[in-house]
Amino acid sequence: MSKNHRAEVTISTYELDGLYFAVGVSKEGNIIKCSLPKESKQNAINEIKKTCSSFKISNKYQKYAKNVCKSYYGEKIHFNIDIPDMGDFQKEVLQEVSKIPYGEVRTYKQIAEAINSKAYRAVGTAISKNPLPLIIPCHRVVKSDLSVGDFFGGMEMKKEILKNEGICIVKGKIKKKVD
DNA sequence: GCTTTAGACGTAT
DNA sequence: ATACGTCTAAAGC
Incomplete structure (x- = not known):
């Protein structure tokens, strides 16, 4: 079979x-x-490789990787992205998630309601497949009781990212900011 | 407070 | 058709 014309x-x-x-x-x-x-460069690369059949490695977009890094450490970065090929529902969810402002959180329920759905669990499922963690801030989505909830990279990591954004977490729960 | 239970619904197999 | 998921709400301990 001829070739793989995948991008x-x-x-x-x-x-x-x-x-x-x-x-x-x-x-x-x-x-x-x-x-x-x-923890290793190879692991990071493998994570990307899994999703594409054809790739090359170059430092051309290192600035993007750097921006992802900065986001991890709590810097507010704007990315121009394009939500990739996926179902409508998933896309809507991710779009909604990407609207969550820096330093704020929403619950799975709020996301579901924002897109006129009651599919709370499906929202979780959709978010779990987020190909762009940090860029699409799925870490800002928490459970309705304000406990942190799960995360692809582990709950600890989710908590750390949120803290880096200045969100206060006490005993695994989001603490409303006092000002 | 914690655990179980049923409910809701998109997706993968 | 069935099972599962970054869930929620209600009920029981």
Whole structure:
């Protein structure tokens, strides 16, 4: 069978303090996948590789990887992204999630309601498949009782990211800001 | 407070 | 058709 004309993805990585971040960028220049911080460069790259059949590694988009890193450490970054090929429902969910402002959280229920659905669990499922953690801030989505909830990279990581954004967490629960 | 139970619904197999 | 999921609400301990 002839060839695989699947779009080629360029993978770039960035390292800080022993943590490796990777992004996969399409030909059009959109980030289509990013990894959470990993302990090795290879792990970070593998995370991207899994989602594409054709790729090359280059430092061309290192700045994007760096921005992902910055977001992890609580810097407010704007990315121009394009939510990739997925079902409508999933897309709506991710779009809604990407609207959550820096330093704030929403619950799964609120996300469901925002798109006129009662599918709370499906929202969780959709978010779990978020290809762009940190960029699409799924870490800002928490349970209705304000406990942190799950996360692809583990609850600890979710908590850390939220703290880096200045969100206060006490005993695993989001603490409303007092000002 | 914690655990179980049933409910709701998109997705993967 | 069946099972599962980053869930919720209600009920019982």
